Amino acid sequence: MTSSMLNLGRLSMDGIPLCDLQGAESLESAQWFSFWAARGEEYARLGAEALERGHRRTAGQLTWLGSLCWQYAQYLWHHEPERREAGQRRKVELYDLAAPNMDPPAERVNVPIDDTEIPGFLRVPATRREGERLPLAVLLGGLESTKEESYAFENELLARGIATYAFDGPGQGELFFSVKLQPDFERYSSTVLDHLLERPEVDPERVSVVGRSLGGHYALKSASSDPRFAACVSWGGFFDMADWDNRAIHAREAYRYVTGAADLEDAKRIVQASLNCAPVIEGLRCPTLHHHGALDFIQLDQIDRLRTGAFNAPLDIIVEPEGDHCCHNLGPRARFAMIDWLEEKLVAVAV
Amino acid sequence: MTSSMLNLGRLSMDGIPLCDLQGAESLESAQWFSFWAARGEEYARLGAEALERGHRRTAGQLTWLGSLCWQYAQYLWHHEPERREAGQRRKVELYDLAAPNMDPPAERVNVPIDDTEIPGFLRVPATRREGERLPLAVLLGGLESTKEESYAFENELLARGIATYAFDGPGQGELFFSVKLQPDFERYSSTVLDHLLERPEVDPERVSVVGRSLGGHYALKSASSDPRFAACVSWGGFFDMADWDNRAIHAREAYRYVTGAADLEDAKRIVQASLNCAPVIEGLRCPTLHHHGALDFIQLDQIDRLRTGAFNAPLDIIVEPEGDHCCHNLGPRARFAMIDWLEEKLVAVAV
Known part of the structure; x- marks a missing residue:
C-alpha cells in the first residue's frame, strides 16, 4: 500500500520537501499515517515558534x-475511518492557522447551501489595485x-494576476462529514459562483474552473452546466466511470468511503450514476483544456468520449506521451x- | 563520482525538480554532464517557447x-576543463536570458575592479515603494x-523585503576566467559595497553578507574586514583549511581547478594561505550567525576556532544534530x- 500512497x-x-519523501520511502504501510502525522506536527511546532518570534511568512x-x-x-x-477523520480535521485546523500568514493570505469564505455550507478559501493577488476586478480560477x-x-x-x-478559490464539494474534505459524493457537484460550483461573483475583487466575465483527477471530471460538468464559466481545465480528468473495474483497489475503496456506500458493488452503482458527463456535456461552450x-x-x-460529446466547445487536448496520472511525474512543465493556457484565456498577454 | 555530484x-x-533528480539517480558518472546539459537545453527550449507566446513568468x-x-x-x-567552461558560459547565458522575466527581475550589475569587473545580479523586492531604501543581503x-x-x-x-546581490568572486563562475582563487576575497566584497551603497534602493545601514560553504568562510572574512556589513551569516562555512587532508578528493580537485594550481600540493599551499580567518577575525563586530x-x-x-577568534562579535551558533554539510538534508527548515535570523537583524519584526 505504501507504493500507492507514496x-x-x-x-x-x-510541496512536500525531498527530505520528507526520502524518510517515507523506507516505511512499512502500517507506519505511513504516524510518520506523516509526526512530520505534520513538527512543522506545526516550528511554524508556531516562528509566529511567536514575529516571522509571519515563515510561520x-x-x-x-x-x-x-x-x-x-x-x-x-x-x-481506519476515525484516524482518517481526525487527520482530516487536523489538516484543516493547521491550514486555517496558516491562512492569514500566507503570501497572499487565504481568506476563509464559506458559502451557504441547503442546511450546510461549502467550505473554501479565497486568495487575491497581492498586486491588485484598489477597485480592480481580477480573473478567478x-x-x-x-x-x-x-x-x-x-x-x-x-x-x-496568483503571481500571474489570477485570484483563486478552492473549496470542498460533496464527499471531499470538510464537506464529507455532512455531504457524501452525489450526482450534483455542479450545483455546488454554481452556488459558489453566485456568491463569488458578488465579490469586488472578481471580474464576473473572467471566471474559470480547474479540476484535477476526479476534479477534472467535476470541472467539465460544472462548466457544461453553468455558462458563467469562461474557461475550463480538466487536469487528468475523465468523462465517465465506465472503467470502474479497472481502477486500482485503493481507489475503489476510496470511492466506497466518500460515497458512504455499504460495499464496493454499492459504490460502483453510486459512482457510475453520479459521475457521467454524457447528460450535460452538450452544454459545454467555453474554451476547454483537457x-x-x-x-x-x-x-x-x-478523451474520445469527451471530444465527441463536447462538440459545442473550443477544445484543446494535450496528451503527454510520458505522463502518468495528472502528469505528476513530469515536474513543473505540465x-x-x-497555467499558460489559463493565462491566455483570462489575462491580456502581450506577445 | 555520481554520488558526490548527486x-x-x-x-x-x-530548485531542481524531483523528476530530474530521479532521472539522474541511475546515471553512470560519465553520463552526468550530458544528462544535465540535455535537461538544461530542454528547459531552455520550453522557456523560449513560453516567451514567444507572451508568458513572461513561465519563461x-x-x-x-x-x-x-x-x-x-x-x-x-x-x-574536462573545456566542457566545464562551456557549461559555465551556457549557464550564465541562460541566467542572463531569464533575468528580466524573474519575479522580481534580476538586474545585471557588474562592478569594476582592477582591470576586470565583478559580475553580479541585483534583485529588489517588488513591494518597494518609490524612494524607499531597503535592507540588502x-x-x-x-x-x-x-x-x-x-x-x-x-x-x-525578497518576499520578506530584503534586496539581494549575488556575485562571482575570485575563482568563481564568470570571474574564474580572469581571476583565480586568491587571498583577498574581502577586497571584492568591499568593492561591491562601494558600488551598491550608492544605489537608491539600498539602505547603507542594513547591509548583510551571507555565504554558503566556502562562501561562509568568505562571509566571515568580508564582515571582519569591512564595518559596513551590519550582519553576517556563515552557512556551513569554516574558519581555515587546516583540515585540507581530510577533504574529499573531488573537493581537493575542485580547489586545484579554481586556484589554477599545478597539482594538489600546490593547491594545498595556496588554499591554506588564502583561506584563513585568523588574521582578520578580531575585526568581526557585527551580529554573526554560524x-x-x-x-x-x-x-x-x-566552530571552536571561530568562537575563540570572534570575541568582538555577538555570535549566534546553530548546530543541527542531524544536518549534513550546509544542512541541505534538512529541507526548508534550516x-x-x-532567513528568520536575518529578518530579525535587518527588518523591523512585529511580535
Whole structure:
C-alpha cells in the first residue's frame, strides 16, 4: 500500500520537501499515517515558534507544510475511518492557522447551501489595485484531494494576476462529514459562483474552473452546466466511470468511503450514476483544456468520449506521451502548460 | 563520482525538480554532464517557447531552471576543463536570458575592479515603494557554487523585503576566467559595497553578507574586514583549511581547478594561505550567525576556532544534530532559520 500512497511526483509538486519523501520511502504501510502525522506536527511546532518570534511568512509556510503532511497522512487511510477523520480535521485546523500568514493570505469564505455550507478559501493577488476586478480560477480537488492541496498551484496563478478559490464539494474534505459524493457537484460550483461573483475583487466575465483527477471530471460538468464559466481545465480528468473495474483497489475503496456506500458493488452503482458527463456535456461552450498523460490508468477512450460529446466547445487536448496520472511525474512543465493556457484565456498577454 | 555530484538535498532545495533528480539517480558518472546539459537545453527550449507566446513568468522560471541544470552539469566536472567552461558560459547565458522575466527581475550589475569587473545580479523586492531604501543581503557562493545558484534562497529574502546581490568572486563562475582563487576575497566584497551603497534602493545601514560553504568562510572574512556589513551569516562555512587532508578528493580537485594550481600540493599551499580567518577575525563586530550540521565533514573544531577568534562579535551558533554539510538534508527548515535570523537583524519584526 505504501507504493500507492507514496506518489512521489504528486507529493513533491504539491510541496512536500525531498527530505520528507526520502524518510517515507523506507516505511512499512502500517507506519505511513504516524510518520506523516509526526512530520505534520513538527512543522506545526516550528511554524508556531516562528509566529511567536514575529516571522509571519515563515510561520505561514511551515504551518501550511504541517497541514500538507497531515493531508497525505490520511488521504488514502480509509481502513481506519476515525484516524482518517481526525487527520482530516487536523489538516484543516493547521491550514486555517496558516491562512492569514500566507503570501497572499487565504481568506476563509464559506458559502451557504441547503442546511450546510461549502467550505473554501479565497486568495487575491497581492498586486491588485484598489477597485480592480481580477480573473478567478475556481479550483476543484478530486477523490481524496481537497482545498488545502492546491496551495503551490495557486501561488503560480496568483503571481500571474489570477485570484483563486478552492473549496470542498460533496464527499471531499470538510464537506464529507455532512455531504457524501452525489450526482450534483455542479450545483455546488454554481452556488459558489453566485456568491463569488458578488465579490469586488472578481471580474464576473473572467471566471474559470480547474479540476484535477476526479476534479477534472467535476470541472467539465460544472462548466457544461453553468455558462458563467469562461474557461475550463480538466487536469487528468475523465468523462465517465465506465472503467470502474479497472481502477486500482485503493481507489475503489476510496470511492466506497466518500460515497458512504455499504460495499464496493454499492459504490460502483453510486459512482457510475453520479459521475457521467454524457447528460450535460452538450452544454459545454467555453474554451476547454483537457490535459492528460498517455501512461495514465485513465484510458484514452475517455478523451474520445469527451471530444465527441463536447462538440459545442473550443477544445484543446494535450496528451503527454510520458505522463502518468495528472502528469505528476513530469515536474513543473505540465503545470506550466495549464497555467499558460489559463493565462491566455483570462489575462491580456502581450506577445 | 555520481554520488558526490548527486547531492540530492542541495539540488532539490536549490530548485531542481524531483523528476530530474530521479532521472539522474541511475546515471553512470560519465553520463552526468550530458544528462544535465540535455535537461538544461530542454528547459531552455520550453522557456523560449513560453516567451514567444507572451508568458513572461513561465519563461523566466523555465529558463532559470535551464540555467540551474547547466550549473549542476559542470559544477564538479574539472577533469574536462573545456566542457566545464562551456557549461559555465551556457549557464550564465541562460541566467542572463531569464533575468528580466524573474519575479522580481534580476538586474545585471557588474562592478569594476582592477582591470576586470565583478559580475553580479541585483534583485529588489517588488513591494518597494518609490524612494524607499531597503535592507540588502550580499550573497556569496562557495567552491563551485556561483551567483546563479541562490535564486530560490533569494526569493525567500525578497518576499520578506530584503534586496539581494549575488556575485562571482575570485575563482568563481564568470570571474574564474580572469581571476583565480586568491587571498583577498574581502577586497571584492568591499568593492561591491562601494558600488551598491550608492544605489537608491539600498539602505547603507542594513547591509548583510551571507555565504554558503566556502562562501561562509568568505562571509566571515568580508564582515571582519569591512564595518559596513551590519550582519553576517556563515552557512556551513569554516574558519581555515587546516583540515585540507581530510577533504574529499573531488573537493581537493575542485580547489586545484579554481586556484589554477599545478597539482594538489600546490593547491594545498595556496588554499591554506588564502583561506584563513585568523588574521582578520578580531575585526568581526557585527551580529554573526554560524549555521552548521553536526554530520558535516567540516569538523566542529572549526566552530571552536571561530568562537575563540570572534570575541568582538555577538555570535549566534546553530548546530543541527542531524544536518549534513550546509544542512541541505534538512529541507526548508534550516534555510528558514537563517532567513528568520536575518529578518530579525535587518527588518523591523512585529511580535
